[in-house]
Amino acid sequence: MSESLSxxxxxxxxxxxxxxxxxxxxxxxxxxxxxxxGLNEVGARIWSLVEEPRTVQALIDAxxxxxxxxxxxxxxxxxxxxxxxxxxxxxxxxxxx
Amino acid sequence: xxxxxxxxxxTPNNEGHRSNGGATHYRAYGITIASEIDLPELPxxxxxxxxxxxxxxxxxxxxxxxxxxxxxxxxxxxxGGDACHAYKGAGAFLARAGAEIIVDPLPGVAAxxxxxxxxxxxxxxxxxQRGLFLLHASAVAAPRGTGAIVLAGASGAGKSxxxxxxxxxxxxxxxxxxxxxxxxxxxxxxxxxYPQCKLWRDAYEALGYAEEELAPMNPAYDKRxxxxxxxxxxxxLPLGGICILDVGEQLAYEAVPPxxxxxxVMRNWxxxxxxxxxxxxxxxxxxxxxxxxxxxSAPIVRLTRPRLGLADPAFGGRFAAAIARAFAAGRPA
Numbered sequence: 001m002s003e004s005l006s007x008x009x010x011x012x013x014x015x016x017x018x019x020x021x022x023x024x025x026x027x028x029x030x031x032x033x034x035x036x037x038g039l040n041e042v043g044a045r046i047w048s049l050v051e052e053p054r055t056v057q058a059l060i061d062a063x064x065x066x067x068x069x070x071x072x073x074x075x076x077x078x079x080x081x082x083x084x085x086x087x088x089x090x091x092x093x094x095x096x097x
Numbered sequence: 098x099x100x101x102x103x104x105x106x107x108t109p110n111n112e113g114h115r116s117n118g119g120a121t122h123y124r125a126y127g128i129t130i131a132s133e134i135d136l137p138e139l140p141x142x143x144x145x146x147x148x149x150x151x152x153x154x155x156x157x158x159x160x161x162x163x164x165x166x167x168x169x170x171x172x173x174x175x176x177g178g179d180a181c182h183a184y185k186g187a188g189a190f191l192a193r194a195g196a197e198i199i200v201d202p203l204p205g206v207a208a209x210x211x212x213x214x215x216x217x218x219x220x221x222x223x224x225x226q227r228g229l230f231l232l233h234a235s236a237v238a239a240p241r242g243t244g245a246i247v248l249a250g251a252s253g254a255g256k257s258x259x260x261x262x263x264x265x266x267x268x269x270x271x272x273x274x275x276x277x278x279x280x281x282x283x284x285x286x287x288x289x290x291y292p293q294c295k296l297w298r299d300a301y302e303a304l305g306y307a308e309e310e311l312a313p314m315n316p317a318y319d320k321r322x323x324x325x326x327x328x329x330x331x332x333x334l335p336l337g338g339i340c341i342l343d344v345g346e347q348l349a350y351e352a353v354p355p356x357x358x359x360x361x362v363m364r365n366w367x368x369x370x371x372x373x374x375x376x377x378x379x380x381x382x383x384x385x386x387x388x389x390x391x392x393x394s395a396p397i398v399r400l401t402r403p404r405l406g407l408a409d410p411a412f413g414g415r416f417a418a419a420i421a422r423a424f425a426a427g428r429p430a
Contacts, residue, residue, distance in 0.1 A: 018382045020389035022355045029385050036363070038356035 007057040007075075008096035011050050011082060017090050019047060028090060037088060042067060043081055050091060056082065120153070125216075126224055126277045127288040127333055128152055134200060135208070138216055138322070139291045140331065152196060152223055154215070159189035159201035167372035171218070175371075175378045180222045182371065186317065187211055190219040195226030210315045216291070221275045221367050225375070229277045229288070230387040231367035234339075235260035236271035236287050238330035239421070244337025244395070245271045245287035245330075246424060247278075249365040254342040258300040258407065259416070261323055265304070266417035269330040270294060275367055278336065280390040285336040292329035293322050303407035336395045338424040341365075345401025348415060350423045358397035362388045398423040 019028040026044035028037045039047055045066065046059055059082075060075050067074070085091040120131040123139035130139065131150035161183035164172030170185035178194035187210050188202035198219055202211050221231050234249035235256045246268075248256045257273050264270050272290030279286040293312075296304070298319045301311060311321035341353065341361050353361060366388070368375040376384075400423060406412045 018385055020385045021393070022359055022389050023393045025355045027356070027359050027385070027389055029381060031381065036359075038359070040356075 005056065005079060005082075005093065006096055007055065007060070009056050009093045010053050010096065011056060011059065012053040012092050012094065013047075013050055014090055014092055030088060030090060032089075035088075037090070042077070046078065046081060055096070056093070120150075120155075122150060124331075125220070125289075125291045126229070126272075127279070128227070130154060134211070134215070136212065136216065138212065138293045138324070140326075151227075152198065154198045154200065157191075157199040157201060159183075159191045159199055161189035161201075164189075165372060165374060167374070168370040171370070173371040173374050175374050178226065180226065180371075180375070182214070182219050182222060184214045184218075186315075187214045190214060190222075192219060192222040192226060195223050195228075198223055207316070209313055213315050217274060218367075218370060221277075222371070222375075224275075224277050225368060228383075229279055230384075230391060232276045232278065232362070232365050232391075233274070233367045233370065234276040234365055235273045235294070236276045236290075237263045237268040238271050238334055239337055239424070240267040240269075241421075243424060245334040246337050246420060247276055247287065247339045248342055249339060249361065250342035254344065255300070255402070256342060257294050257296055258304070259340075259342055259402075261294045261296060261300070261304055261325075262407070262413050263417055263420065264294070264325055264328040266413045268417065269328050270325045271330050271334065278387075278391055279333070280387045280394075285391055285394045286333045287336050288333050289329070289331050292325045294325055295320055295322055300407065336391065338395045339391075339397045340420065340423065341397065341399045343399060343401045344404050346403065348400075348402050348406065348412075348419055350398050350400040350419060353397040353399050355392065359389060359392040361397060362392045396424060 016031045017028050019026055024041040026039040026047055042063060049059055049062055060078050063078060064071050064074050086093055120133045122142035123130045123136055124142045125139050128151035129142050130152045132154035134154055159181060161172060161181050164174045164181055164183050167173040172183040174181045180192045181189060183189040187206055191199040200215060225231055232247060232249055234247045236245045236247045237260050238245055248259050250256055260270055260273055270292060271287055273294045275290060277288040279288060301321060311323050314320055314322050
């Protein structure tokens with residue numbers, strides 16, 4: 001994740017994908033590349049949260065509230081996941097308005 | 098009987114594949130099939146119930162000239178609701194919107210060679226067109242009502258052999274080689290195929306069958322058909338589990354986590370044998386939803402067995418017990 005990521009940046013799902021739940025986990029198909037990606041339970045929860053565009057901070061807060069995790073650790077994990085999803089062209093992160 | 102004006106129908110070549118005039122009604126994979134080709138592998142539809150067929154099989158002319166190479170000597174094309182599968186040494190087949198199969202045999206081909214393609218990949222194409230999710234797998238019914246156990250795995254892992262072995266140890270056959278799954282909001286159902294298991298010579302000999310007890314198939318392969326009418330489950334069953342078979346040092350099993358389970362379901366999707374053609378043409382979202390539902394609705398277990406296990410007379414009982422234990426926990430919460 002780039003240094004410039006702001007906690008107020010807005011996370012939006014890109015359209016070129018479809019996803020399905022796999023019990024508590026999830027699987028995403030990137031339509032253009034035909035590649036499947038797996039999400040673990042927390043990843044799947046974040047994926048469902050960004051059904052509506054949300055800020056990075058809102059995602060971190062939601063995960064901290066739902067899981068037994070330290071806020072700093074959670075922020076690092078969420079940012080790492082978001083960075084990977086951007087890289088795979090599954091989400092976009094736009095600067096705060 | 099319907100009258101057809103296709104050129105292929107009246108030729109002496111096709112004459113040998115016709116039944117005695119009308120179409121016979123059969124049941125397989127939860128549908129009624131009216132076929133003018135005799136299909137002795139399939140159970141007959143109950144009298145009176147089979148007058149309206151879901152799928153019609155007839156002889157006709159099929160143009161396979163544009164077909165692209167697919168698995169093991171076959172060729173394939175798909176255009177909208179029409180999918181054509183041509184098999185070297187057998188003929189060309191056209192599946193139309195899951196409602197009709199047209200069969201165009203090569204001159205002089207034996208009826209059982211035609212049926213091997215027709216009741217395997219070609220029927221699978223029609224079932225796919227009908228919205229079912231197909232696995233390259235066999236399936237058996239557990240003796241104590243825990244649903245159907247699907248037996249998948251790489252070529253040579255022993256899917257059919259395992260199914261035949263389990264049928265001698267209290268299980269009933271649900272399907273061999275092509276397993277059709279019907280995912281719905283209520284769960285995933287496994288549909289009964291037909292009572293036959295295709296076995297290589299080393300497998301049926303190890304299981305104690307003599308060649309003459311089994312029906313001939315394609316003479317080019319040392320493989321014969323075990324008809325299992327007395328050990329067949331003709332009812333749809335909920336999916337009880339998926340067993341990925343592998344050869345290893347000893348009889349052992351381990352649970353497969355969800356993401357790997359999904360990958361196994363995709364890897365064993367029957368449509369892969371048609372090359373990329375069928376996958377390119379399908380409804381990706383439905384396919385993904387079905388594969389995820391199949392992977393998530395029942396436990397997936399990887400089970401290894403020693404290659405020489407079959408030669409041990411006590412192995413069948415141990416194998417059946419391992420399968421029972423592996424899936425005893427039932428559905429995941």
